[in-house]
Amino acid sequence: MVVSKHRCKSCESENIVLNGKNKSGSQTYKCKDCGCCRVLISVKKTENIDLDALSKSYEERNSLRSIGRIFGVSHFTVYKLLKKSQIFS
Numbered sequence: 236m237v238v239s240k241h242r243c244k245s246c247e248s249e250n251i252v253l254n255g256k257n258k259s260g261s262q263t264y265k266c267k268d269c270g271c272c273r274v275l276i277s278v279k280k281t282e283n284i285d286l287d288a289l290s291k292s293y294e295e296r297n298s299l300r301s302i303g304r305i306f307g308v309s310h311f312t313v314y315k316l317l318k319k320s321q322i323f324s
């Protein structure tokens with residue numbers, strides 16, 4: 236299962252807490268390590284997926300939907316990752 240986490244932009248620490256919202260209404264976070272307060276970008280779910288394991292799973296003739304269930308992403312995301320890794324030509 237893949238869990239998305241937030242990281243500090245300055246020091247890349249995961250030791251952050253919620254710190255209210257800014258004027259535009261976006262959630263801000265405070266880093267407990269470096270003390271900076273910012274709006275953070277969430278880590279993409281696909282960042283932690285092993286593309287070799289994904290392509291091997293596809294070569295074992297698993298369906299895109301079953302691979303998606305294994306890696307915790309949609310079948311369309313699996314298709315995009317396989318296309319990106321040039322399994323599909």
Ligand SMILES: [Zn+2]
Binds near residue numbers: 267270
């Ligand atoms: Zn920090």
